[in-house]
Amino acid sequence: MSQSEYTGNPFPWLKSVAITSAFCLGIAIVTYIVWPDNFYEDLAVSFGYGASAIATARFTTYFFPSLSYRQVNVLTVLSAMVLGTANAFYWLSGPDTYQSLAEMKPVIMLALLFTLICFYYFYSYEQKLLAQHEMEQVRRKQSEQEKALVLSQLRQLQSQIEPHFLFNTLANAIALIDQDTAKAKLMLVRLTDLLHTNLHRTRADVTTLEEEIGLISAYLDIQQIRLGDRLSYQIISNDVSLTLPIPPFLIQPLVENAVYYGIEPKGEGGAIELHIEEDKHELVVQVKDNGKGIQPTMSSGGNGVSLENIRGRLVSLFDNKASLTIKEPLEGGVTATICLPKAQLMTLQEQGEVHG
Structure with a gap:
């Protein structure tokens, strides 16, 4: 040597x-x-x-x-x-x-x-x-082998949308056609946006914040129509570059958990807030809800990708330099925070362009 x-x-x-x-x-x-x-x-x-x-x-x-x-x-x-x-x-x-x-x-x-x-x-x-x-x-x-496995699993996730959610959305849209045509039309439009974005992401290993926010916004609009006044949401991304690359299916499962395990089981419903911030070295994504709090099934099943799956992807894609934390504030609800190193995000984008 x-x-x-x-x-x-x-x-x-x-x-x-x-x-x-x-x-x-x-x-x-x-x-x-x-x-x-x-x-x-x-x-x-x-x-x-x-x-x-x-x-x-x-x-x-x-x-x-x-x-x-x-x-x-x-x-x-x-x-x-x-x-x-x-x-x-x-x-x-x-x-x-x-x-x-x-x-x-x-x-x-x-x-x-x-x-x-x-x-x-x-x-x-x-x-x-x-x-x-x-x-x-x-x-x-x-x-490299672990990353290849994670990307393979991700492509399988990207190639399908949650059937239960899809059937429920279509059933709700059909029921709304006679009751509230405008809401039914809006639901179908947002479902189309959701499916279009999801189809686009099946061809990419990396998405952008803009695409991810668009997908989550479409998803929450559909849930808001379904749950009515029981759900409100807000997306805050002040001074954040929307062109930043991000692995797909990292934020959406946290939002799904907030809806299914936080807001829906709560009789009076609640609110979901998505906060996105960045500094020189890190991108921080936070999903907050004021729902029922931490549920035993959140990490092991239900809709979307489990929390353990997200943690596994973070370890594999970012070499232990990214993190996911789940906290239950004193005022109730759940706060999930993902911290991503921006240097590794750029590396993932370059690798995604090469693979593409």
């Missing part, structure tokens, strides 16, 4: 300098204890070997990035032996000490031990990098 195949800078420069310096200092102290002479000379010799190793590794990886990590290690060891020994001879040679390189065999043996220990350290680090690289590839492949 070449240097360029590593993620980031493969050579741990700061860590290596710190560890090598500490090791050189330790070697100098041990040498001075065993052969008490001149500590500063021992320190200069020891750091000479360490500096030779670090400088060679730095030089090699900078000017020859195609070399493998193992080749860099071998060159580092050889350079440390040659340059470090030359530095040691400079400091230790003299009339009362070493007068030739042949007399420096003990120093050279210590240097060899030093460089072998350094080589073992960097070799171990290389193996760790390789293992991390392979693990990262496995995780990336698993993540």
